[in-house]
Amino acid sequence: MTSKEPYTGAVCPVENDPQSRITLGHGGGGRLTRDLIETRIRPLLGNPFLNQEHDGAVLPNPGAPIAFTTDSYVVTPLFFPGGDIGTLAVYGTVNDLCMSGAIPKFLSLSLILQEGLEISTFESIMQSIKLSAKLANVQIVTGDTKVIEGQGDEAGMFITTSGIGITVFDPPPSPFRIAEGDLLVLNGDIGRHGTCILALRDGMEFETEIRSDCAPLTDQVQALYQSKYRINCMRDLTRGGLSAAVVELARSGGWDIELYEPEIPVLAAVQSACDLFGLDPLAVANEGRFIAFVDARDGERVSQVLAEQAPGAVRTIGRVIGPDKGGQVRLRNAYGGERILDLYSGEQLPRIC
């Protein structure tokens, strides 16, 4: 698995070489902090805004309403098939802006590093942030670095990204715009990110490697915007998966929603992993999947627009059926049976994103 290479330590075999690991001094605001920024962050991420060398970035007048979001990423392990904590930190925040109906523009990057983190690992993740930001067409314009006590070879890092996007949908999609009859369009198969992390942690191998679906949604959402079809709400299916997203949205506006289980795509390897671990694929985290609530008249055409951009199978998986039960989500299986979906109490997996 090439994406795990930075863990092998092959690049920096001298374990206690202070040059090869992050120390508390790198977070002290003195010369080590400046050197870390000047040699290992700014050359990769630099742009005119980041280079203002100030406490914050001054950005041009957006001339439109803006979307603003934040997420902390604490995933362990740091590297996984299909991505790493850096791709997650960029795409996760980019995707939240997309879901708000905005085109992502600017990110902030705040790092909490554990003492003892390999500098080669740090550099791999900075590279990954650079490439992800380029792919998602955003600039990292401001940041911060702190160092906390580590746990030796387990030393990791936490990343918080915040993002600013310029809203393009007018009015912006919102949970409060969901309406009776809306169709729920899903942009691909679900359950990959969560099962990928779990399989990796448990050292399980499946016939087909499960790769995280971690990806930016910018192109898909931009295509939806340009299509001018009526998108009432969008939500990405991260922690808690498809079921948490739909249950929360159903409750926001008090709308009952029906989901069709046979229409929800799940890869065979993901289903096997879920069976083994006793997980419900509907409740497993994704990092590149979302549902759009679409006016019924436009459902088919929205699916076509998405199918041109999305890498996976686009499906209409449900419908807003009315207000009778005040926000109930029913899952109908292939045999006509149904069950009520609810939020799981805790989580299936800690530190998954």
Next chain:
Amino acid sequence: MTSKEPYTGAVCPVENDPQSRITLGHGGGGRLTRDLIETRIRPLLGNPFLNQEHDGAVLPNPGAPIAFTTDSYVVTPLFFPGGDIGTLAVYGTVNDLCMSGAIPKFLSLSLILQEGLEISTFESIMQSIKLSAKLANVQIVTGDTKVIEGQGDEAGMFITTSGIGITVFDPPPSPFRIAEGDLLVLNGDIGRHGTCILALRDGMEFETEIRSDCAPLTDQVQALYQSKYRINCMRDLTRGGLSAAVVELARSGGWDIELYEPEIPVLAAVQSACDLFGLDPLAVANEGRFIAFVDARDGERVSQVLAEQAPGAVRTIGRVIGPDKGGQVRLRNAYGGERILDLYSGEQLPRIC
């Protein structure tokens, strides 16, 4: 020390009551996460933007260039005389926006909680965030909550705040606008925050309790803006203290700067603590102090404007003397001697903010 009360556990004596502590499930995106947000965050911080119940907040068109900044706060202990991690997280980010020449408007709040954190501690900090945000006249409009493995009774939390402000200074103050002859005006005595934390960690008591200077700079900066005097650059004196701030700014533009040590106010208790711990008060972190680089003609009047707002002693502590040495900072003492200031290599104190 009333600000330390949440540590005593008096409110939640039953140590293993799951209701009284944060669990990994609170970060899982399920029912526990929702309950934490709905019962312990939203009722305190709620406002129309936060209540959009979406992945991000949609904010009105700012109609002007915006400032954007981020900082992670990892201070330990969580509570200290004069503040706590919550006040720090609000004021620190608010102050960075002020230094960029902006009026702070919106904050995001991303929490990384350690499993085992007392819920009563969490609530105290949320209260503190609420009050600080009110005092600094900003709204918390979006957020995130994650939970990581804890360390039993040592369980703490990390907070990352990002902020958006509307720039009012035109052109905005910047390290690149510093000019020969500029006076350096300081808004109060230095070294409190760092020595306060260190004294607390070491259980030291001084005749006079050292309180952190943690405070929002909004009113002071707004008064400067309204005065229309020419402020070329502002910088708050956080990690690395006064000396790191001045050294970095001197290097940004290659300007030599002279500082007058007798003019730099240091409280007697702070000086005693520094003598005991072997610290240089000029390099100790502050959380409510800044320097303004002011056109020489306006120096006196800027001091007067600040003196009306600032709680401490306002002083002109130095001058930009020219480009000859390419960015050297000289500290002149009362006897005419001088020494060159440089960045310290690491840090004097880890996890100070």
